[in-house]
Amino acid sequence: MKHKLARAMEVIAKHEEKERNELFSDLPSRYMFLANFGPVSGIKQEQVISFFQKQDGFERVITPRNNRPYLVLQFSTPETASSCHAKLHTTTVDEWSDKVILLFYAKSAPAQDESYKSIPGLILIPDFITPEQELHIYQQIQSSEPSFELLNLRSVKHWGYKFNYHTNHVDPGKIEQLPPFSDEIIESVMQLGKVESRPDQLTVNVYEPGAGIPSHVETHSDFEDGVISLSLLSQTVMNFKHPDGESFEVLLPPRSLLIMTKEARFLWSHGIPARKTDLIDGALVERKKRVSLTFRKVRASPCNCPYHAQCDSWLSTPVGTKEHNTKIEDKFVKEIYDTIAPHFSDTRHKPWPKINTFLEGLPAGSLVCDVGSGNGKYLGTNPNIVKIGNDQSLKLIEIARERGFEVNACNNLYIPYRSSLFDVVLSIAVVHHFSTVDHRIQALKELTRILRPGGKLLVYVWAMEQEAGKRKFGQQDIMVPWHMEKLKYDPNEHAQEEKEVEKHEKKFMVYQRYYHVFRKGELKELVEGLPGMVVEEEGFDHANWTVIARKC
Incomplete structure (x- = not known):
């Protein structure tokens, strides 16, 4: 235990960048470091609060900066902290x-986490309006046209232009002019000199307790730089996330103004978790009704920002003809899979049961073409059928060939086989990597072209509608990070850390992969639109929409 105590103090001192005698007190104080209970511990702060609330004088949990592997407990007096220390220090929790x-014991409270201020272009202004102005604006919102549109636990109305949540784009036609009450707000914002273009679109959301909004980046092709959000009635916590996985929670008090420009607007995603309480200043606070006013300037020309992975204007720019990849498909699919191929292959071993059952049920001698075969996961099933793999990643092809499989290099947009050749064609987790509707249709056309009459096509694509507890998607065209540990694949990168902080300290290389996640019925509709194809079965498996179709 003596070594464990010394090591815990060493970790805290290292992160605080101070000597032990500057941090720790031999005498009781109101503040105590709780070692090994930071974000990487797997124990939520809500659980820590609930546990220590049973101790006399406990006031709150303070979260140190930068997700450090410890917390700080604040008590009302040194005496109540001392009582808690005597009861719980070195005890275990079942x-x-x-x-x-x-x-x-800490000599003083450490600085709290305000590192969100390091997000370039993120500006938070408390008390931007007075309580009287807040009440007036809310009353005007309630009494003004248009009427509210009811969504899941929130109501929304638009002025200037309507944002269509089904397409995730602005409808082109202008609707109601901006309401008079917005003029004073916009004038005050423009006087700050933080945004260049005067907003011409307003969206008002009324959030009931428990409501949230999925993490998203404001559509690049629809809005210019400068997204402005004014909070009314109550506070909430908004999450900001960088594509490399770094994230911050930002408290938005009532009457505060949030301005997102530059990286904060174009690169970082933001969202509000759907929950009924927020952890604020170390205490659980129940949510109340909240109103947000979001002001934006509708874009008149394509976005030319440098954040290509998040920019739908850039992603949809094709290169050459329909038989060639778009820029996004080259940079964020082909190049990425070549880069992560060994690590990706290490995570892809066992065939999914339903696909395996499908292949095992094929007649002996069936000729099967797997387009997008990766490391050959499905080429080793059913020895009684003939299987040919195909992929555009040369690195994955090398891995599959090393395993003894027959695999060729090809692009799904132009498959180098004669028409009506195969009895069965597989497309497992491939079509969702194409960035335009034309390319998704072209890919499916090629799959059906090489299929013989009477043959079957099996397609799997990622689903927009995920199972309970799985990831949630705020839009259909997304970038999904692939984390590859530097320690595992670049052993010379740095030395090993001690076990207590090893998980926290590990560094990752993060690679972004493009996906178009499919809504229910979308894949079926595309396949049914192909000449001579009849959908025999539509299903949901492993968070994918699936289709089995027959060629007439």
Whole structure:
């Protein structure tokens, strides 16, 4: 235990960048470090709060900066902190898998996490309006046309232009002019000099307690730089996430103004988790009704920002003809899979049961073409059929060939086989990597072209509608990060850390892959639109929409 205590103090001192005698007090104080209970511990702060609320004088949990592997407990007096220390220090907690509680008196409260201020272009202005202005604006919103549109636990209305949540784009026709109450707000914003273009679109959301909005980046092709959000009635916590996985929680108080420009607007995604409480200043706070006013300037020309992975204007720019990849398909699909091929292959071993059953049920001698075969996961099933793999990643082809499979290089947009050749064609997790509707249709056309009459096509694509507890998508065209540990694939990168902080300290290379996630019925509709194809079965498997179709 002596070594464990010394190591815990060493970790805290390292992160605080101070000597131990500057941090720790031999005498009781109101503040105590709780070691090994930071964000990487697997124990939520809500659980920590609930546990320590049973101790006399406990006031709150303070979260140090930068997701550090410890927390700070604040008590009303040094005496109540001392009482808690005497009861709990070096004890274990059954419901936390016998995790040991290590408490150290702190000389003072550490600085709280305000690192979100490092997000370039993010500006938060508290008390931008007065309580009287807040009430007036809310009353005007309630009494003004148009009427509210009801969504899931929130109501929305638009002025200037309507944002269509089904297409994730602005409808082109102008609707109601901006309401008079917005003029004063816009004038005050423009005087700040933080945004260049005067907003001409307003969206008002009324959030009921428990409501949220999925994480998203405001559509590049629809709006210019400068997204402005004014909060009314109550506070909430908004999450900001960088494509490399770094994230911050930002408290938006009532009457505060949030301005997103540059990276904050174009690169970082933002969203509000759907929950009924927020952790604010170390205490659980129940949400109340909240109103947000979002002002934006509708774009008149394509976006030319440098953040290509998030820019739908750039993503949809084709290169050459329909038989050639778009820029996004080259840079964020082909190049990425060549880069991550060994790591990707290590995570792809066992065939999914339904696909395996489909292949095992084929008649002996069937000729099967797997387009997008990757490391050959499905080429090793059913020895009684003939299987040919195909992929555009040369690195994955090398891996599959090393396993003894027959695999060729090809692009799904132009498959180098004669028409009506194969009994069965597989497309597992491929079509969702094409960035335009034309390319998704072209890919499906090629799959059906090489299929013989009477042959069957099996297609799997990622689903927009995920299972409970799985990831949620705020839009259909997304970038999905692939995290590859530097330690595992670049052993000379840096030395190993001690076990307590190893998980927290590991560094990752993050690679972004493009996906178009399909809504229910979308894949079926595309396949049914192909000449001579009849959909025999539509299903949902492993968070994918699936279709089995027959060629007439």
